[in-house]
Amino acid sequence: MTFSISAPICARISARALLLPGLALAALLIAANPHPAAAQAASSSSQNQGASQSAAPTDPERPYIVKDGRVDFHTFNGYRRYGDNCLRCHGPDGAGSSYAPDLTDSLKHMTKEQFEETVINGRKNVTTATENVMPAFGTVPDVVENLDDIYAYLKARSDGVLGRGRPKRLDGED
Amino acid sequence: MTTKNRLFAWAVLAAGLSGAVGLRPAVANEELEKMSQDPKQWVMPAGNYANWRFTELKQITPENAHRLHPVWTFSTGVLRGHEGGPLVVGDMMYVHTPFPNKVFALDLNHDGRIVWAYEPKQDPNVIPVMCCDTVNRGVAYGDGKIFLHQADTTLVALDAKTGKVIWSVKDDDPAKGATGTSAPLVVKDKVLVGVSGGEFGVQGHVTAYNIKDGSMAWRAYSEGPDDQLLFDPEKTTVMGKPVGKDSSLKTWEGDQWKIGGGTTWGWISYDPKLNLVYYGSGNPSTWNPTQRPGDNKWSMTVFARDPDTGVAKWVYQMTPHDEWDYDGINEMILADVKVHGQQRHALVHFDRNGFAYVLDRATGELLEANKFDPAVNWATKVDLTTGRPEVVPQYSTDHNGADHNTKGICPAALGSKDEQPAAFSPVTGLFYVPTNHVCMDYEPYKVTYTAGQPYVGATLSMYPPPGENNLGNFIAYDVNEGKIVWSDPEPFSVWSGALVTATGVAFYGTLDGYLKAVDVKNGKLLYKFKTPSGIIGNVNAYEHNGKEYIAVLSGVGGWAGIGMAAGLTNDTDGLGAVGAYKSLSNYTQLGGVLTVFSVE
Numbered sequence: 001m002t003f004s005i006s007a008p009i010c011a012r013i014s015a016r017a018l019l020l021p022g023l024a025l026a027a028l029l030i031a032a033n034p035h036p037a038a039a040q041a042a043s044s045s046s047q048n049q050g051a052s053q054s055a056a057p058t059d060p061e062r063p064y065i066v067k068d069g070r071v072d073f074h075t076f077n078g079y080r081r082y083g084d085n086c087l088r089c090h091g092p093d094g095a096g097s098s099y100a101p102d103l104t105d106s107l108k109h110m111t112k113e114q115f116e117e118t119v120i121n122g123r124k125n126v127t128t129a130t131e132n133v134m135p136a137f138g139t140v141p142d143v144v145e146n147l148d149d150i151y152a153y154l155k156a157r158s159d160g161v162l163g164r165g166r167p168k169r170l171d172g173e174d
Numbered sequence: 175m176t177t178k179n180r181l182f183a184w185a186v187l188a189a190g191l192s193g194a195v196g197l198r199p200a201v202a203n204e205e206l207e208k209m210s211q212d213p214k215q216w217v218m219p220a221g222n223y224a225n226w227r228f229t230e231l232k233q234i235t236p237e238n239a240h241r242l243h244p245v246w247t248f249s250t251g252v253l254r255g256h257e258g259g260p261l262v263v264g265d266m267m268y269v270h271t272p273f274p275n276k277v278f279a280l281d282l283n284h285d286g287r288i289v290w291a292y293e294p295k296q297d298p299n300v301i302p303v304m305c306c307d308t309v310n311r312g313v314a315y316g317d318g319k320i321f322l323h324q325a326d327t328t329l330v331a332l333d334a335k336t337g338k339v340i341w342s343v344k345d346d347d348p349a350k351g352a353t354g355t356s357a358p359l360v361v362k363d364k365v366l367v368g369v370s371g372g373e374f375g376v377q378g379h380v381t382a383y384n385i386k387d388g389s390m391a392w393r394a395y396s397e398g399p400d401d402q403l404l405f406d407p408e409k410t411t412v413m414g415k416p417v418g419k420d421s422s423l424k425t426w427e428g429d430q431w432k433i434g435g436g437t438t439w440g441w442i443s444y445d446p447k448l449n450l451v452y453y454g455s456g457n458p459s460t461w462n463p464t465q466r467p468g469d470n471k472w473s474m475t476v477f478a479r480d481p482d483t484g485v486a487k488w489v490y491q492m493t494p495h496d497e498w499d500y501d502g503i504n505e506m507i508l509a510d511v512k513v514h515g516q517q518r519h520a521l522v523h524f525d526r527n528g529f530a531y532v533l534d535r536a537t538g539e540l541l542e543a544n545k546f547d548p549a550v551n552w553a554t555k556v557d558l559t560t561g562r563p564e565v566v567p568q569y570s571t572d573h574n575g576a577d578h579n580t581k582g583i584c585p586a587a588l589g590s591k592d593e594q595p596a597a598f599s600p601v602t603g604l605f606y607v608p609t610n611h612v613c614m615d616y617e618p619y620k621v622t623y624t625a626g627q628p629y630v631g632a633t634l635s636m637y638p639p640p641g642e643n644n645l646g647n648f649i650a651y652d653v654n655e656g657k658i659v660w661s662d663p664e665p666f667s668v669w670s671g672a673l674v675t676a677t678g679v680a681f682y683g684t685l686d687g688y689l690k691a692v693d694v695k696n697g698k699l700l701y702k703f704k705t706p707s708g709i710i711g712n713v714n715a716y717e718h719n720g721k722e723y724i725a726v727l728s729g730v731g732g733w734a735g736i737g738m739a740a741g742l743t744n745d746t747d748g749l750g751a752v753g754a755y756k757s758l759s760n761y762t763q764l765g766g767v768l769t770v771f772s773v774e
Binding site for chain 1: 251252254272273298301305307579622631632633730735758
């Protein structure tokens with residue numbers, strides 16, 4: 001169950017890993033070390049299929065659940081992981097900083113694949129005029145394992161269904 | 175110094191830079207000390223060793239300040255956040271930039287013509303390990319050399335006349351997350367430099383290099399065994415008593431001190447009479463306090479060290495076991511002032527944690543610690559006998575635990591004041607302090623350490639104090655009475671270093687781009703000018719050809735650029751509500767420009 005979440009990325013990463021040796025490690029880490037919290041959430045959601053509280057989102061266009069400003073566990077986890085790995089450049093709530101783009105805007109134009117590709121491989125834009133470096137997160141398990149959740153959170157922000165600040169959780173734990 | 179040498183030093187002053195290159199190091203330092211007393215020049219980051227940011231120049235006064243205007247400008251060609259300020263040595267001005275860390279030597283005799291420009295080649299992979307933009311807080315001068323502390327921690331000595339590299343040394347390893355952002359300080363025959371990377375678990379240190387050849391003279395860590403700390407367990411004191419053996423090791427679990435932070439990215443000051451240098455250490459790593467039990471010494475600490483040996487004379491830890499990211503790196507201002515009516519040789523420090531600490535700078539005795547922003551709520555007071563803050567459990571992120579969102583803590587992690595240095599006027603005896611007025615929610619959670627990856631472990635949201643919407647104040651502060659004398663509210667945090675003149679004008683810059691001059695008596699605005707971008711640089715003064723000038727770098731960025739570019743989050747802004755947050759991006763865009771002002 002946990003695995004079905006990251007399997008598609010995993011496959012893509014493994015394919016890419018042929019080109020980028022560093023990434024093989026990331027793929028291995030995913031395989032060997034599923035995130036315990038995600039595992040827990042996933043198993044609890046399979047137990048209460050009917051309860052809106054912890055149901056996993058099904059629509060690939062809307063990989064989140066937002067109800068009355070409250071979000072599912074994955075989206076919340078994405079908010080946190082975003083805070084740990086992305087906020088220092090992309091600013092609070094994905095809203096951009098003085099040097100990294102507003103991701104709520106980016107996701108209006110980017111596909112999920114393009115998003116993943118940018119985060120895994122990074123991007124350097126260093127010229128005489130700019131010094132922008134988006135780091136490659138392909139070997140950072142915290143990011144790779146939680147990328148679906150980070151995407152879900154940012155997508156909810158980008159779609160305008162989730163406001164700024166720390167979202168409240170549907171399962172009631174604030 | 176012999177009479178002959180003294181005469182020579184004065185001759186050097188008169189002739190500006192020429193001749194300085196040939197001096198011997200020890201003499202060069204006395205030369206530098208003298209130069210720092212010459213109000214026409216601005217030869218070290220804070221103007222003088224005592225970190226006053228004060229000028230004795232008297233042409234600009236409260237009466238004529240309204241006639242100030244920009245007289246020349248210079249674009250650095252670099253976009254990211256421009257902290258620090260220019261040096262003026264003789265007829266030359268030295269301007270630095272954030273990554274790629276260019277240095278320009280400008281000829282003041284020819285409208286700022288570029289005499290030389292230096293641009294190091296650095297691996298751009300250092301950019302993403304700089305926590306809060308690619309800032310640099312300025313260069314240092316001494317012995318005819320300009321010292322640049324690059325992002326990749328290389329310390330390079332450039333010939334002040336030609337820009338040629340004389341020597342260069344690597345201070346630490348960016349692959350581990352160690353970076354260079356702070357300005358070096360030349361003391362005697364050494365140049366001292368700190369390190370950044372508290373968000374990457376770097377073990378902080380200050381290192382002294384011999385200015386002659388760049389060889390290492392000493393290195394003092396912020397945490398670890400006594401020989402790494404350069405502590406003498408019997409002679410190094412805290413609160414008047416010997417620190418004892420293993421004073422740091424005892425306050426960490428296992429080997430955590432090795433990735434313990436306590437980085438040293440702020441300012442350094444120096445008292446030549448006491449022969450002591452002073453600086454502060456930053457947050458312990460991670461930001462999750464539950465993961466690192468103990469006081470985490472000596473993070474968050476004021477250090478007084480012998481500049482010749484590095485050995486610590488005394489230490490004082492302001493925020494034991496930090497739970498809020500209140501780095502202790504802000505400048506230590508050395509001022510002889512009245513404290514409770516008694517004249518003292520004080521060290522005054524406006525800490526991130528919102529308390530203004532006053533210590534005896536010879537002994538480290540804690541004289542006073544009062545809040546310099548009334549919003550500060552994480553502690554009720556600092557106990558002057560134990561030196562410890564009385565933490566309010568409601569705002570203790572450790573007490574409330576990991577995965578719990580502790581709300582309404584003031585100040586926010588960016589502190590009641592960050593690195594932006596305050597100014598001290600020996601004329602008024604008051605301090606002029608740029609402050610942040612921001613609160614936060616803070617939720618720690620477990621993180622694992624990976625070398626070169628952020629080691630943070632807390633989610634934050636920031637907002638103005640309840641019922642207010644100004645995110646900053648520029649204040650005048652009196653340490654004698656421990657109180658704010660006046661306070662000018664600003665819509666955004668005041669993130670620029672201040673300057674105060676002997677005539678009674680205080681200067682600061684704002685994030686929305688204004689250079690402001692205010693009357694030190696009451697804070698009344700005398701002059702403002704909107705520079706091309708937000709100001710996070712420090713305001714400096716100098717005189718050239720008989721005219722007084724004020725110089726400041728604009729170029730928004732730094733932590734302020736991250737936190738405020740898109741506006742702060744409104745606490746209650748659950749779902750798309752139009753919150754009380756303001757977007758800095760509505761006011762200013764990137765770009766480094768130096769603007770020089772005078773009254774005609």
